Amino acid sequence: MSPVETAPQAPRLRGAPGFLGSEIRLTFRRWRTVAMLAVLAAVPVLVGVAVRIRTSDGDAAGGPAFLSQITNNGLFLVFASLAAVLPFFLPMTVGVVAGDSVAGEAGSGTLRYLLVAPAGRTRLLAVKFAATVVFCFAATAVVLLAALVTGVLLFPVGDVTLLSGTSVPFAEGLSRALAVAAAVALSLVGFAALGLFVSTLTGSGIAAMATTVGLLMTVQILGTVPQLSAVHPYLFPHHWLSFADLLRDPVYWDGLLRNFGLQGLYAVVFGSAAWARFTTRDVTA
Amino acid sequence: MAESDRAPGPPRNASPPERGAPASGSAEAVVAARGLTKRYGRGAPAVDGLDLTVPAGSVFGFLGPNGSGKTTTIRMLLGLIEPTSGTAHLLGRPMPGSSREVLPHVGALIEGPALYGYLTGRENLLRLDAADPTAAPRTRRERVGTALERVGLAAAAGKKAKAYSLGMKQRLGLAAALLQPRRLLVLDEPTNGLDPQGMREIRGLVRSLAADGTTVFLSSHLLDEIEQVCSHAAVMSGGRLISQGTVAALSAGARGRLAVATPDTVEAVRVLKEQGVRGLGVEVPEEPAGTPRVTGEAPGAEETVELAELNAELVRAGVRVRGFGVERASLEDVFVSLTGEGFDVTG
Structure with a gap:
């Protein structure tokens, strides 16, 4: 047996890549994640088919943002679908993943084994947050791809008429669609941090998911109450629909930057809160 | 497991050698x-x-x-x-x-x-x-x-x-x-x-x-x-x-237990009590054909009665002794004597 003096040499410190990879695989291997992504993929297909059927009836398309342009250019199905899932559906899936991230591990008891591995509390939290952000991008990408494929199959494509009236070639329209998807994914970062914080508060994955999604609903409702207009600019979904500004010529950056700033602020505030809570918490589960 | 019952197991690949005298x-x-x-x-x-x-x-x-x-x-x-x-x-x-x-x-x-x-x-x-x-x-x-x-x-x-x-x-x-x-x-x-x-x-x-x-x-x-x-x-x-x-x-630290297997439990208890054995009890066997046991604290080295003497006393009193001996204290006895309770009792 080795005497204690020779004991623990400082271990070689590695970054999180191996662990992050493991975390990402874990997230996407779950049936729950796959099911949520499948439902997200179904939205553009449903919208596309519905628009297609209605317009062949000879009914003039109308309704929500971008819907009327879909029949002229399939690319608009991307924007219409993202606008449709952004207020509730997309963040709901993020709320499930973020809310379950730490609380789920605590609930199943695997948290104690990760911590004695030792994953390191700060490192574990960082990996959980990073994996949640990866999920934000993946979920948005799924909507983008499903909408793109459906749009191209069901509708004509070609030059894209931007919101400001100018026409750009399809290739540029496509890159703007990618930029829109990236903006949408980044819009979810603040909410993801909020979910992570909630997740550090409880040992029940279900409770954390329900609370996180409940917070989303509450905030969305608060956002519609005009008497509360003073607090609206501080609510995380306030600038979400600013992604449409990427479809102007020139791009109107004001709202976008305000959105990213707000998301960053949420990430810092709730990320720190989650860290403060998680690094001092007794893990008894 | 292949290596399960290997008592002094061979050193694992890089098991560190004993480093000099053990630290104090x-x-x-x-x-x-x-x-x-x-x-x-x-x-x-x-x-x-x-x-x-x-x-x-x-x-x-x-x-x-x-x-x-x-x-x-x-x-x-x-x-x-x-x-x-x-x-x-x-x-x-x-x-x-x-x-x-x-x-x-x-x-x-x-x-x-x-x-x-x-x-x-x-x-x-x-x-x-x-x-x-x-x-x-x-x-x-x-x-x-x-x-x-x-x-x-x-x-x-x-x-x-x-x-x-x-x-x-x-x-x-x-x-x-x-x-x-x-x-x-x-x-x-x-x-x-x-x-x-x-x-x-x-x-x-x-x-x-x-x-x-x-x-x-x-x-x-x-x-x-x-x-x-x-x-x-x-x-x-x-x-x-x-x-x-x-x-x-x-x-x-814990005393062993004296155990006497005999059908004449009442008489045995009386004799042992007279000889100063403490903590006497009778264990009735579960199967009818078994022999009941009388148990008590084994006399320690400092005490005057000797085991052989106890046995002789029992026989002299006409007790049919089928088994006689001292059972070593188990960790369970230690445990019970330390905690003063059965092991499964929630503290």
Whole structure:
């Protein structure tokens, strides 16, 4: 047996890549994640088919943002679908993943084994947050791809008429669609941090998911109450629909930057809160 | 497990040679707790002023009834919960402050296994290995494969963990504790849920690990298990440590029991009482054909009556003695005499 003096040499410190990879695989291997992504993929297909059927009836398309342009250019199905899932559906899936991230591990008891591995509390939290952000991008990408494929199959494509009236070639329209998807994914970062914080508060994955999604609903409702207009600019979904500004010529950056700033602020505030809570918490589960 | 019952097991690949004379006194403690206390809310402390010393190279049995604070202690030692007061050192470093440096050398099974049910056994281990920043990714699969073989799970490694029996889960938990060569293994109820054969295998594994120089800290409610594998033991009751030392010293502290097998129990009790034997009782056999036993405290060396004399007295009184002898004190007797209660009573 080795005497204690020779004991623990400082271990070689590695970054999180191996662990992050493991975390990402874990997230996407779950049936729950796959099911949520499948439902997200179904939205553009449903919208596309519905628009297609209605317009062949000879009914003039109308309704929500971008819907009327879909029949002229399939690319608009991307924007219409993202606008449709952004207020509730997309963040709901993020709320499930973020809310379950730490609380789920605590609930199943695997948290104690990760911590004695030792994953390191700060490192574990960082990996959980990073994996949640990866999920934000993946979920948005799924909507983008499903909408793109459906749009191209069901509708004509070609030059894209931007919101400001100018026409750009399809290739540029496509890159703007990618930029829109990236903006949408980044819009979810603040909410993801909020979910992570909630997740550090409880040992029940279900409770954390329900609370996180409940917070989303509450905030969305608060956002519609005009008497509360003073607090609206501080609510995380306030600038979400600013992604449409990427479809102007020139791009109107004001709202976008305000959105990213707000998301960053949420990430810092709730990320720190989650860290403060998680690094001092007794893990008894 | 192939290597289970190999008593003084061959040194593992890079097992460090004995470095000169053993270091003196407290420096050798692999686990050292001083005044360790944990209080939840304003109730009675779950662990109260614990002073615990686990010598390097020992197999240390940690005993106590349910609710006596064993698991809370283990969690504090591993840095999962913060002590209210007092200090805990693992491998000579303070916990939880040095978790990052110390824990890679510590394997642990805490309050039973916890697995990702939707991952296979192998994937579960790969994930835990990936969580350890000191584990080289290149050799990960190899390490996991070795650990699986060591606990006899290689054949079931591809099955989803939710399909595992409790015994298999327990083995997988052990495999996780054995991913790296460890200097300390903390095993909380390691044979829980295992069949007798599995228990033997685990005991063999613990012995072979100890022979390789790993210190094993073992909590169990099976006293004979502790007696079989442990060199040292500590007994907890109601959040306090009431005794610690070598198993031999602990057992020596308790008196053996005098047992007389005889059908004439009333007469035997009378005679023995006259001879000054205390704590007399009668054990009636379960099967009708069996012989009842009269038991009492065996006379110690300092007492005047001698065993042979007792036997002669019994025979003289016409008691039909079918068996006569002193039974060695078991750890259970020690335990009962220390805690003053049955082992399964919740503290």
